[in-house]
Amino acid sequence: MKPRFSLLTICLLLNACGGPAPRSDNATPAPAHWQFETQYSAQQTSVLWWQRFGSAELDRLIEQARVDSHDLAAALARVRQARATAVIAGAPLLPQVTLGLNGSRSQLLNNRDNADSDNDSKSYGANLSASYEVDFWGGVAAARDSAVQSLRASEYDRATVELTLLGGVADQYARTLSAREQEAIAGLNLSNARRVLALVQTRYDSGSATALELAQQKSLVASQERQLPLVRQQAGESLITLAALLGQPVQSLRIGAQPFSSLSWPSIDAGVPSELLRRRPDIARAEAQLAAAQADVEVARAALLPKLTLGVGLGSESTQAADALRTPFYTLSAGLLAPVFNNGRLRAERDRATARQEELLESYRGAIVNGFADVEKALNSISGLDQQRRWQDEELKQAQRAFEIAQSRYQAGAEDLLTVLETQRTLYAAQDQNVQLRLSRVQASIALYKALGGGWQAQ
Numbered sequence: 001m002k003p004r005f006s007l008l009t010i011c012l013l014l015n016a017c018g019g020p021a022p023r024s025d026n027a028t029p030a031p032a033h034w035q036f037e038t039q040y041s042a043q044q045t046s047v048l049w050w051q052r053f054g055s056a057e058l059d060r061l062i063e064q065a066r067v068d069s070h071d072l073a074a075a076l077a078r079v080r081q082a083r084a085t086a087v088i089a090g091a092p093l094l095p096q097v098t099l100g101l102n103g104s105r106s107q108l109l110n111n112r113d114n115a116d117s118d119n120d121s122k123s124y125g126a127n128l129s130a131s132y133e134v135d136f137w138g139g140v141a142a143a144r145d146s147a148v149q150s151l152r153a154s155e156y157d158r159a160t161v162e163l164t165l166l167g168g169v170a171d172q173y174a175r176t177l178s179a180r181e182q183e184a185i186a187g188l189n190l191s192n193a194r195r196v197l198a199l200v201q202t203r204y205d206s207g208s209a210t211a212l213e214l215a216q217q218k219s220l221v222a223s224q225e226r227q228l229p230l231v232r233q234q235a236g237e238s239l240i241t242l243a244a245l246l247g248q249p250v251q252s253l254r255i256g257a258q259p260f261s262s263l264s265w266p267s268i269d270a271g272v273p274s275e276l277l278r279r280r281p282d283i284a285r286a287e288a289q290l291a292a293a294q295a296d297v298e299v300a301r302a303a304l305l306p307k308l309t310l311g312v313g314l315g316s317e318s319t320q321a322a323d324a325l326r327t328p329f330y331t332l333s334a335g336l337l338a339p340v341f342n343n344g345r346l347r348a349e350r351d352r353a354t355a356r357q358e359e360l361l362e363s364y365r366g367a368i369v370n371g372f373a374d375v376e377k378a379l380n381s382i383s384g385l386d387q388q389r390r391w392q393d394e395e396l397k398q399a400q401r402a403f404e405i406a407q408s409r410y411q412a413g414a415e416d417l418l419t420v421l422e423t424q425r426t427l428y429a430a431q432d433q434n435v436q437l438r439l440s441r442v443q444a445s446i447a448l449y450k451a452l453g454g455g456w457q458a459q
Contacts, residue, residue, distance in 0.1 A: 133309050153289045181260040190221070197214075303350075
């Protein structure tokens, strides 16, 4: 029994020597504050951030996307693959135990008709064996660590896919509602243009308007007629994209009649830049990929060094089945395998793993910088759009008033048609800009929620 305890002791001592090297902090320093941070009171980012827009229909679409999205389902399948890979990679850290049962019979072919038992050979046996590769250099543990970090990266990737998906659903929903409002505005503008055309036609028939004025107003009506199919096309494209995000054909998608103006413009607290590293799943994914690459370097280094394998077995063999377990024996084995010549393959694999680690280090740093940039751009957009919003309502109000005055004065003969045409174009542009501004503001809020990780936190 003493040899068994000696081998077990050696196995445990050598295995204790292995282990991955500690990973240094490779993060890019965070700025002290945001360059374009808002000054007004704002709410903390929530994992249910889409509810801040105040749309029950958007809430329903978000939940539908989380259930039916093919991209999200594929990401979940990748997580299951990575989890199984991690189990496989960790299996060699413990001994592999096998059990075998065997039986055989042999007889000379030229003596098949001879009943002599000396020509008939039978054998029965059983064996239980265990083998273990001593992880003296930490390569096996590093392979396990690499797989575990890859599993974490796949989980963070799933969170990134979900955040991108939900942001896309919210964005396309806002686009659909805004396109519908633009379509309604285009219809009203067309009605206004036709009403003015009828007025010009009446004045032309009475001789108080010229053929040029009539042609100009007809041109404006045609322009408004052309605008309607364009905004309908835009609404249709947004609806098609939204349906694809939900994992269904557009024919199955039904959107209610919620007005675009009913969507809220939430005020969002961006926090401090240093918090972003734990709030962005894509940054966490890049960090996990870097950690996996660092472990892969340890695996490649260990492959250059000798491997020690220990084995132990218990068995029994007999010519009679009833006596198969009555003649037990044991075996102990140890083997040392060292690479001698492989034409530089192992060193090249180590160099490749090192270069991969350097690549992912730069990718990790780039992900951090890009994360900061995403937040800054969203904050800058919100700041600029809010400043424009202060004057947009007044611009639209005055454009509407100017058009009504010009139309009334033209009808009374106190104004020429050019003034009416100009005020019409100004009003149409102001109405369109108002919708575009509100859409941009909603999209900027969505972008900021995504840039801040959508309330996600690294565990």
